[in-house]
Amino acid sequence: MRFSCFELMKTGALESLDVAEATKRWSAGDGAFWIDLDSYDAKELEKWLDGLDLRPFIKKRCLEIGKSTRLSLLSDCAYLEITVFSGDDNWNATDLGALCLNNLLITFHPHPIHNIDEIQRSIDELQLEDVSTSGLLIVLLLLHADKTALATRANRETVNAMDKRMDSDPEDVRLDEILAAKDAVSKVVIASLEQGEIFDALADEDTEAWDFSAYRTPMNQLISVIGAINRQTDRLEKQVADLRQRHAMIQQDKTNHRLAVLTVISAVFLPLSLMAGIWAMPFKNIPILDLSFGYPVALGLMALVGGGLIWFFYKRGWFD
DSSP: OEEEEEEEOTTSOEEEOOHHHHHHHHHTTOOOEEEEEESOOHHHHHHHHHTTTOOHHHHHHHHTTTSSOEEEEOSSOEEEEEEEEOOSTTOOEEEEEEEEETTEEEEEOSSOOOOHHHHHHHHHHHTOSSOOHHHHHHHHHHHHHHHHHHHHHHHHHHHHHHHHHHHHOTTSSOHHHHHHHHHHHHHHHHHHHHHHHHHHHHHTOOOSSOOOGGGHHHHHHHHHHHHHHHHHHHHHHHHHHHHHHHHHHHHHHHHHHHHHHHHHHHHHHHHHHHHHHHHTSSOSOOTTSSSTTHHHHHHHHHHHHHHHHHHHHHHTTTTO
C-alpha cells in the first residue's frame, strides 16, 4: 500500500508529511490533511482504516469500492465513489473513493491517478481562499471531470476519423474497430452519468465533514463541465450507432451483389443444362446427333446461348 500525505496550508499549498504524523495531528485537531492511497489490497486497507475509528457502515463502503456509484452523507462524515479516468494514453477507467471527515480527506483507488503538481496548479488557478478539505475535493473532482472531457474528445476524434474513412472507402472500416469505439464511448457515458449524478447531489448537500457554501463558483463550473460532456456523449453514441448501421448496410450490399452473381451464373447454365438433357434422351431421331460436325455445332450453340445471356445481364447492370 502506498501513501501520499499532505497538509493543507492556509495559502493553498500542499506540504508533504508523514502519514503517521498527519493522523496524530488530525486526532489532536491540529490542521487539515489529505491522505491518498493506491496500490493496496483489501486487507491492508482494512487494517489501516481500523486506526481511524470509523463507523462500520462507512468502513464497509470503503472496503467495497468498485461495486457501484455511491454517495453517503452523514452528520460527521461523507463518502463518495465515482468512476474516473487514469489519464494515460489508453484512457483506462478506474474507481475513486473519497472519505471526508472533519479536516481530513482520504482518497483511495487501485491504481495511481493523481498528479500533485497538476492539483497544486489547479488550486492556484481557481484562487481558492482558505483552502479546506472540501475545496480540495472540488479541485480533485474538477480535474477528473476534465479527464473525462479529454477522454470524450479522444473518442470523438476516433469516431470522426472512422466516419471520414467510411465516406472515402466504405470497406476500409472494420467491424471490430466500430465495436472497440462503441466500448470506449460506453465507458465515457457511464463515467459521465455517474459523475453528473454525484455532482448534482453534492451541490445541494452540506455536512460537518464537507461544506461547499464557500465554493459555489467552482461547484457550478463542475456541474457545467459534466453537463457538456453528457451532451457530447449522447451525440457520440448516435454517431457510433450510425457507423454500425452503415457498416451493416455495406455488408448487406456485398451479400446482395454476390447473390446477384450467383443468380446470373445459374441463369446462364440453366438453358445449357436443358440442351444437354434434351440431347441425352434415348431417342434415335434427335437432330444433329448423326452428323459428323454435330458435336462442335452443339458446343457452339451452347456457347452462343451462354454468351448471349451473359451479355444480356451485363447490359442490364447485374454485374455492377
